[in-house]
Amino acid sequence: MTASVSVVEPDITKLLDHLARQPALARRLGGARDQWSAREIGDGNVNLVFAVHGPAGAVCVKQAPPYVRAAGPSWPLTPQRVLFEHRALVEHRRHAGPYVPEPLHVDPKEHLLTVEYLEGHTVMRGGLTAGACYPHFAGQVARYLARTLFFTSDLALPAGRKRELVSLFEANTAMCQIMEDMVFTEVFLPHPRNRWTSPELDEDVERLQRDTELKLAVSRLKQRYLTSRDALLHGDLHTGSIMVSEDSLGVIDQEFACYGPMGFDLGTLLAHLLIAYFAAGARGPDRAGQQGWLLSTVEQVWDGFRTHFTELWRHHADGDGYPPALFTGAATAALEAERQRYLDELFTETLGFCGAEIIRRVVGFARPADFTTVTDPAHRAAAERRSLALARALTAAPTAYRSAADLTAAARNS
Amino acid sequence: MTASVSVVEPDITKLLDHLARQPALARRLGGARDQWSAREIGDGNVNLVFAVHGPAGAVCVKQAPPYVRAAGPSWPLTPQRVLFEHRALVEHRRHAGPYVPEPLHVDPKEHLLTVEYLEGHTVMRGGLTAGACYPHFAGQVARYLARTLFFTSDLALPAGRKRELVSLFEANTAMCQIMEDMVFTEVFLPHPRNRWTSPELDEDVERLQRDTELKLAVSRLKQRYLTSRDALLHGDLHTGSIMVSEDSLGVIDQEFACYGPMGFDLGTLLAHLLIAYFAAGARGPDRAGQQGWLLSTVEQVWDGFRTHFTELWRHHADGDGYPPALFTGAATAALEAERQRYLDELFTETLGFCGAEIIRRVVGFARPADFTTVTDPAHRAAAERRSLALARALTAAPTAYRSAADLTAAARNS
Numbered sequence: 001m002t003a004s005v006s007v008v009e010p011d012i013t014k015l016l017d018h019l020a021r022q023p024a025l026a027r028r029l030g031g032a033r034d035q036w037s038a039r040e041i042g043d044g045n046v047n048l049v050f051a052v053h054g055p056a057g058a059v060c061v062k063q064a065p066p067y068v069r070a071a072g073p074s075w076p077l078t079p080q081r082v083l084f085e086h087r088a089l090v091e092h093r094r095h096a097g098p099y100v101p102e103p104l105h106v107d108p109k110e111h112l113l114t115v116e117y118l119e120g121h122t123v124m125r126g127g128l129t130a131g132a133c134y135p136h137f138a139g140q141v142a143r144y145l146a147r148t149l150f151f152t153s154d155l156a157l158p159a160g161r162k163r164e165l166v167s168l169f170e171a172n173t174a175m176c177q178i179m180e181d182m183v184f185t186e187v188f189l190p191h192p193r194n195r196w197t198s199p200e201l202d203e204d205v206e207r208l209q210r211d212t213e214l215k216l217a218v219s220r221l222k223q224r225y226l227t228s229r230d231a232l233l234h235g236d237l238h239t240g241s242i243m244v245s246e247d248s249l250g251v252i253d254q255e256f257a258c259y260g261p262m263g264f265d266l267g268t269l270l271a272h273l274l275i276a277y278f279a280a281g282a283r284g285p286d287r288a289g290q291q292g293w294l295l296s297t298v299e300q301v302w303d304g305f306r307t308h309f310t311e312l313w314r315h316h317a318d319g320d321g322y323p324p325a326l327f328t329g330a331a332t333a334a335l336e337a338e339r340q341r342y343l344d345e346l347f348t349e350t351l352g353f354c355g356a357e358i359i360r361r362v363v364g365f366a367r368p369a370d371f372t373t374v375t376d377p378a379h380r381a382a383a384e385r386r387s388l389a390l391a392r393a394l395t396a397a398p399t400a401y402r403s404a405a406d407l408t409a410a411a412r413n414s
Numbered sequence: 415m416t417a418s419v420s421v422v423e424p425d426i427t428k429l430l431d432h433l434a435r436q437p438a439l440a441r442r443l444g445g446a447r448d449q450w451s452a453r454e455i456g457d458g459n460v461n462l463v464f465a466v467h468g469p470a471g472a473v474c475v476k477q478a479p480p481y482v483r484a485a486g487p488s489w490p491l492t493p494q495r496v497l498f499e500h501r502a503l504v505e506h507r508r509h510a511g512p513y514v515p516e517p518l519h520v521d522p523k524e525h526l527l528t529v530e531y532l533e534g535h536t537v538m539r540g541g542l543t544a545g546a547c548y549p550h551f552a553g554q555v556a557r558y559l560a561r562t563l564f565f566t567s568d569l570a571l572p573a574g575r576k577r578e579l580v581s582l583f584e585a586n587t588a589m590c591q592i593m594e595d596m597v598f599t600e601v602f603l604p605h606p607r608n609r610w611t612s613p614e615l616d617e618d619v620e621r622l623q624r625d626t627e628l629k630l631a632v633s634r635l636k637q638r639y640l641t642s643r644d645a646l647l648h649g650d651l652h653t654g655s656i657m658v659s660e661d662s663l664g665v666i667d668q669e670f671a672c673y674g675p676m677g678f679d680l681g682t683l684l685a686h687l688l689i690a691y692f693a694a695g696a697r698g699p700d701r702a703g704q705q706g707w708l709l710s711t712v713e714q715v716w717d718g719f720r721t722h723f724t725e726l727w728r729h730h731a732d733g734d735g736y737p738p739a740l741f742t743g744a745a746t747a748a749l750e751a752e753r754q755r756y757l758d759e760l761f762t763e764t765l766g767f768c769g770a771e772i773i774r775r776v777v778g779f780a781r782p783a784d785f786t787t788v789t790d791p792a793h794r795a796a797a798e799r800r801s802l803a804l805a806r807a808l809t810a811a812p813t814a815y816r817s818a819a820d821l822t823a824a825a826r827n828s
């Protein structure tokens with residue numbers, strides 16, 4: 001028995017003991033301890049995740065081993081990550097309650113995080129891969145993004161409170177390092193972790209790694225990720241971090257949370273919607289309807305975000321940024337123009353991060369199921385090549401796109 | 415006896431007791447405790463500062479009361495500020511040793527900071543006001559700026575170490591708040607702390623406070639100050655924070671240190687050189703030589719900074735930003751062009767902060783001696799009005815200036 005197997009073997013008894021010791025959790029499950037049943041549901045690579053059901057209710061428990069679960073002890077990773085996930089849940093739920101599962105308990109010694117179990121929800125990426133559309137998704141996620149980003153920014157928070165939060169999340173450096181390496185660096189070098197559809201994309205990857213203009217644009221984005229402290233990000237907002245049901249949405253897996261550029265969360269989400277779009281194209285003509293829905297969702301996510309964010313700024317500018325007292329009377333129109341300029345710049349930044357995320361998902365370590373489940377390599381490679389072409393254009397020349405409609409037109413023509 | 419007088423009365427006995435308790439400090443002073451003499455030398459508004467001399471040497475001790483010294487207990491301010499000053503001295507001295515006094519001891523309970531006494535140095539603002547020129551200044555301060563800013567940035571530090579420093583300095587929020595209020599906000603509103611040469615500048619101030627374009631530009635700079643974590647700043651780099659002798663330079667008073675935009679330190683310093691230039695003009699034609707020296711110093715500070723910073727980036731890029739491994743062979747030229755683009759942008763940002771600093775020093779709470787010692791109000795107002803005109807242009811339209819020579823030409827024509 002290897003070390004990694006011995007730890008992946010979940011210790012259910014210990015887990016139930018832990019829950020039984022917390023009166024609030026025990027009450028939530030109801031009944032007696034021997035009426036509770038736990039089952040590993042983690043499809044993820046990083047942690048162990050359990051659903052625990054009792055007579056009265058259910059909870060979800062995440063356990064962070066001191067390494068990457070899929071790799072075992074050979075890839076150590078701080079188990080403190082659950083503390084940051086917990087704190088991000090607390091902060092984001094304050095502002096976007098309906099879209100963030102309730103954090104119930106965190107044990108900093110055992111590195112166990114217990115959150116509301118999202119009954120009847122499935123992971124969005126799985127649904128998309130199977131061909132589903134989610135009509136309420138765009139509206140809900142646009143609100144989630146606008147509220148989490150706005151209310152943790154200097155537009156909403158007094159500087160002292162915001163600096164406190166920055167300070168706290170700055171310590172999530174090991175998780176940030178993963179993004180710094182995987183999104184912005186490794187993919188652009190020959191690196192043992194990289195993989196792609198080979199030999200079909202070999203030349204594309206070689207070209208990418210010689211593309212100096214692109215590498216400069218990506219390095220500028222990395223610099224933004226390293227230096228900007230705009231808002232408390234989810235930090236890994238792909239469609240595998242979103243659970244959906246018929247009419248509701250829950251954002252999970254905040255372990256990469258940090259203060260950073262707003263465009264990072266926005267760009268990551270758009271990237272994965274576009275990945276789903278290109279992957280659907282590889283599955284054949286019966287996916288045309290889903291493809292149309294995906295592109296209109298891309299537009300609605302950005303446009304909805306923009307509308308909500310602008311509204312929040314108009315009516316909840318309680319932070320130290322852009323003091324409203326300076327822009328009264330006739331100057332309110334100028335401030336409104338500045339809001340639109342701010343959002344135009346944010347759109348440009350979003351497109352840059354979107355392209356970088358697409359690229360690292362085609363060429364890097366963490367390839368998404370949308371693509372990997374396309375079994376025909378020629379079809380897969382064709383879809384991935386279209387993604388890369390769009391991504392390259394978005395990252396190297398983001399100002400060519402003025403609106404979300406420009407973006408979806410480019411996706412259609414890619 | 416009022417509360418404020420009773421505390422400003424320095425408790426020399428307690429101070430010498432403190433020094434006697436620290437063997438390293440006692441050794442530095444030499445001899446016996448009764449051979450030591452302490453004298454208050456603080457010309458500042460915020461703290462009590464003492465020079466203590468003994469038979470073998472001297473130290474400088476800064477004591478932070480829990481309020482602004484000049485205002486008394488009616489204006490409370492965290493005495494923790496000496497801890498940040500101490501830590502900034504440690505970090506900056508690591509990289510710019512010759513220009514930063516050695517921190518010797520900090521007492522976090524008594525809020526006492528002991529540093530190397532800069533023997534034979536005077537505060538630069540005083541020298542400038544009296545008409546002095548400092549031929550070595552530009553070269554020295556350019557090196558100081560390039561090294562402190564570069565080596566605390568993501569260009570030089572691994573992200574983990576840099577995030578640790580950001581986290582630490584984030585707690586200096588009370589001092590940052592003073593800048594957020596005084597530099598970027600109060601001056602642009604009717605505020606009880608504002609003062610200016612009245613009635614001469616009454617209309618100028620009114621116009622300034624109605625200048626929506628300027629207020630937007632300043633708010634954008636405030637947003638940079640609030641959100642950017644580029645480098646560990648001095649945070650208040652005016653000519654009163656610089657001590658000079660014939661051939662050396664020491665930067666003091668790091669109590670506003672924080673991670674922020676590099677242009678803030680650069681712009682503040684240029685602002686005070688320009689203030690000295692305009693004030694000298696108000697003192698009569700015999701100051702023409704000093705005025706010429708001041709403008710050539712402005713150019714040499716920026717150009718020297720730019721040269722040093724570029725050199726450091728070429729040869730000491732040990733941080734996570736712009737990974738050198740991505741730009742080898744033919745791509746090194748592209749990276750060099752990116753460095754120049756980076757510095758062009760930094761110049762633009764610097765001019766913006768420079769203008770904002772000039773404005774708040776003409777209209778705000780902390781007016782500099784350069785101006786206040788010009789006794790004739792008409793002459794003073796004329797010089798201040800020229801400063802304001804230049805400052806307004808720099809902040810509202812910084813991209814109109816491509817080089818330091820453009821800047822000094824504008825100063826001459828203002």
Ligand SMILES: Nc1ncnc2c1ncn2[C@@H]1O[C@H](COP(=O)(O)OP(=O)(O)OP(=O)(O)O)[C@@H](O)[C@H]1O
Nearest residue numbers: 041042043044045046047049060116117118252253
């Ligand atoms: N609150 C919840 N309610 C229901 N199911 C959940 C909940 N949280 C997580 N899950 C399930 O557990 C899976 C793994 O969760 P999560 O993504 O948080 O773990 P992870 O190990 O960090 O994964 P990753 O490899 O994406 O980092 C999810 O994909 C989902 O199926």
Ligand SMILES: Nc1ncnc2c1ncn2[C@@H]1O[C@H](COP(=O)(O)OP(=O)(O)OP(=O)(O)O)[C@@H](O)[C@H]1O
Nearest residue numbers: 455456457458459460461463474530531532666667
């Ligand atoms: N290391 C030193 N060596 C010699 N003199 C010093 C030293 N540090 C400070 N001084 C003297 O003490 C004065 C006050 O120091 P400093 O500016 O640090 O105090 P402060 O109360 O914070 O002032 P401010 O009002 O500028 O914030 C300086 O202007 C200088 O004259």
Ligand SMILES: [Mg+2]
Nearest residue numbers: 044046253255
């Ligand atoms: Mg995860």
Ligand SMILES: [Mg+2]
Nearest residue numbers: 458460667669
């Ligand atoms: Mg001071």
